[in-house]
Amino acid sequence: MDHKKKLSSAGKMGLLFSLPAVIYMLVFVGYPTISNFILSFKNVDVFNFARSADQQFVGIANYRELFSDPNSVMLKSVGNTLLFTVCSIFFQFIIGFILALLFSKRFPASSFFRGASMISWLLPVTVAGLLFKFIFASSGGIANQMLMSLHLIKKPVDWLLNGNTAMVAIIVANIWIGIPFNMMLLITGLTTVPADIYESAKIDGAGKLQTLFYITIPVIKPAIMSVLTLGFVYTFKVFDLVWVMTKGGPINATELVSTYAYKLSFEEFEFSKGAASANILFLILFIVGLFYIRLINQEEEVM
């Protein structure tokens, strides 16, 4: 009896402590999320923005319009976002993994190199984007100069002015930003591998590659899955980098769902259509997010 009472009062305390933050997030994230959902089924634009009497529900008209156009920018931006995300993650992960294997070893200046390379992840993305815009500039850009001195290209490439090369440029920039994130999480994962497993593998005559594929990777699989799903979520919603480097151009070649939603709302002032395309972004992230949450739950149960 006493015990039960104690529990419920403890529960109340816990709830009370968390309430301010929960309410704040409900007001400034929860409510906008729901209201974005509702907005996407209305016809709000710059003309009836201030007069709610003129705003009507139009069902799925916004979604239908976004997707039905034969040259649908919406479809293109979903494809672009997938391409951008998959390429970014693929390289970030591979490079991050190799660096994690290297920097988890002990050698002179190892922790200094590892620490210093974190900076790219911390920089304001706006500045990183401008930096890469300059690196890939047609004239004066160092990317062209380096590739030409290596004889990989014959004349300067207009990186940001051609669709395909612009996509390459934003992916390269995003990889640079994301490497430290992958590396650090994988290093943390690697520290969980007990040293004696490696020793017994060595005694059993396992080679380096065998050890990597049959011991290291299976043991740190939870860390790998976290890195990949979190990486997907964070990359899929990238906005600043692309907005600064290409603004989605040239001619929508690097248009992502995020930049398209922004343009619809704040350049064309089609608020409801902007809301609808942001919802598409949300839907895809939501599915991946659920996957991630199931993943952590499994991990917690194991622990």
Place this chain on the structure above:
Amino acid sequence: MKYEKRDRVLSFIAGLIIFIILMFPLYWMIVTALKTQVEIFEVPTPLWPRKLTLKPFLDQFAESSTTLQGFKNSFIISVSSALIATILAIPAAYGLARFQFHSKKLLILFFLMTQMLPSTLILTPLYIMFSKAKLLNSFIAPILADATLGIPFSVIILRTYFLSVPKELDEAARIDGCSPMQSFFRVMMPLAKPGVIVAAVFSFVYAWGDLIYGITFITDPNKRPITSNIYNYVQQYQTIWNSTMAFGIIAIFPVVLIFIFMQKYIVSGLTNGAVKA
């Protein structure tokens, strides 16, 4: 033994090469800021400045420039939003770490989900909300919005810190006659101090790096945060790269300082915040 030594030397060389490649863009930013425009467009452009110039930096500090104003605006916005985020996150993390109640798991999931939401999703409704409340073009709008980036991260990271403090300490304080509030402030808070620093630092960095809220909620050039300032600067002065890079260096200055002096905290924040959750 000899084999091991060779291995270490090879690892060092590989590490050094990777370090140079990863750091090159930053080196290039600094070098460009110290070059003249003529040198920047020379073919091939020199890899270090032959004629060192400080003019790009001096231009940014000139009276007509809005760079310092933007820096100040960003500072006000980021510090305020980090304060809100940390003050709200500390009790929430404590509540979610120390007490058992049936909606606890749901609340943790709620914070995890909000951390993953794209800013674009809530941007339009927030814009409408702030416009109705007449908060556009005031610092309050980006401060309130930026805090939503810091809160979920801070709750998650601080919870792991509170979980790592032995429960017995809390209980001992209660037996000695402390109220839950007193034991929270006198026992838990000092022990979770590193976590509080991580939470505050990350909330500050998130807010400092924000572009989307800044460009959407503030159009008054005198009130823009520095990220929005530099974005507009480039739109205007397309290819004056030395000044743009000098501007960029000023814009990353606080983050670099934080990075140098708090690296230990940042590494722990990055790994605890993402993997453990």
